[in-house]
Amino acid sequence: MKHELIIVAEAKVLVWELTESVDTLYQQLNLNESENAAFNKIISEKRKLEFLGIRVALMALLGKETRIEYDAQGKPHLADKSYHISVSHSNKWIAVMAHPTNMVGIDIECPTGKIQKIYQRFLSIIEQQELSNGKDIRQLLLAWSAKEALYKIIGKEAINFATQLRIFPFEVSNSGTLKAQHIPTNSFYQLYYQQSDKYTLVYCLA
Numbered sequence: 688m689k690h691e692l693i694i695v696a697e698a699k700v701l702v703w704e705l706t707e708s709v710d711t712l713y714q715q716l717n718l719n720e721s722e723n724a725a726f727n728k729i730i731s732e733k734r735k736l737e738f739l740g741i742r743v744a745l746m747a748l749l750g751k752e753t754r755i756e757y758d759a760q761g762k763p764h765l766a767d768k769s770y771h772i773s774v775s776h777s778n779k780w781i782a783v784m785a786h787p788t789n790m791v792g793i794d795i796e797c798p799t800g801k802i803q804k805i806y807q808r809f810l811s812i813i814e815q816q817e818l819s820n821g822k823d824i825r826q827l828l829l830a831w832s833a834k835e836a837l838y839k840i841i842g843k844e845a846i847n848f849a850t851q852l853r854i855f856p857f858e859v860s861n862s863g864t865l866k867a868q869h870i871p872t873n874s875f876y877q878l879y880y881q882q883s884d885k886y887t888l889v890y891c892l893a
Contacts, residue, residue: 692748692867695879698786698892699750700793701831705740705779712739717752741774760842773839773890780886790893792839793816794832802827809834809848817856825882832889833865833878840876840893841869865887865889 693700702832709732716739718726731736746752763774770785773793773810782795810818818826834848845851853868865878878891 694888695882695890696892698784698789698791698890699748700782700784700890701744702795702886702888703740703744703747703781703783704738705781706845707736707740709735709739712736712743715743716746718742719754722754722822737776738830741776744781744783745774745785748785755784762839762842771776773836775835777886779795780876782888782890784890786892790840791891792836792893793888793890794835794839796828796832796835797886798824798828798884800824802831806831811853814849814854823859825859825887826857828875828887829857829859829865829880829882829889832887833867833891835869835889836878837869837876840891844871845869852888 691702726735726738728869729738742755749770755763756766757763763772765772770787771790773784773791775782775793775795777795778797780795780797780830782793784791784793802824803821806821807815809831815821818830821827833854834852837852853870855866857865861883862881865880867876867878868874876891876893878889880889
């Protein structure tokens with residue numbers, strides 16, 4: 688288990704590179720009847736790894752095994768409500784975040800050139816102009832991940848990334864912060880990020 692633990696403002700973040708097999712992960716958990724039923728419906732090996740990996744990562748982060756439930760919007764939460772959580776996965780990477788009282792949002796993305804083909808869908812005209820007009824792939828990935836992380840906090844009132852969420856201009860580095868706005872409520876958020884040749888990670892504490 689290759690992982691990195693990050694602590695920020697009492698929130699805990701775990702980034703984990705999945706190198707284990709499905710069997711190895713399964714043996715680390717004690718799934719209940721409903722979890723086993725959900726797991727057994729999964730056909731894809733990749734999806735099985737994600738299902739188990741998120742739960743093992745949360746167990747490592749919180750120091751206890753927990754049960755994940757989902758609300759009507761598909762947002763995950765802990766059955767015992769001991770922490771607010773957010774989860775994300777991309778390729779072989781898993782990211783989980785938890786805070787005892789505050790809402791959290793996290794997103795992890797592996798590098799892809801496809802982002803340059805779709806950035807006009809999730810950035811407003813002003814954002815496009817301020818964020819390199821689609822030329823800087825690293826900047827586009829950070830903007831996309833930031834909006835994904837915010838959506839996990841705000842929910843359906845932020846479903847239109849281009850019109851409801853605003854990312855303010857920022858310089859790209861290996862790590863740093865971003866400022867964003869939820870336009871309908873005029874609420875402002877600070878997001879943290881890390882970026883390498885392996886992944887882009889953005890997380891937010893509301």
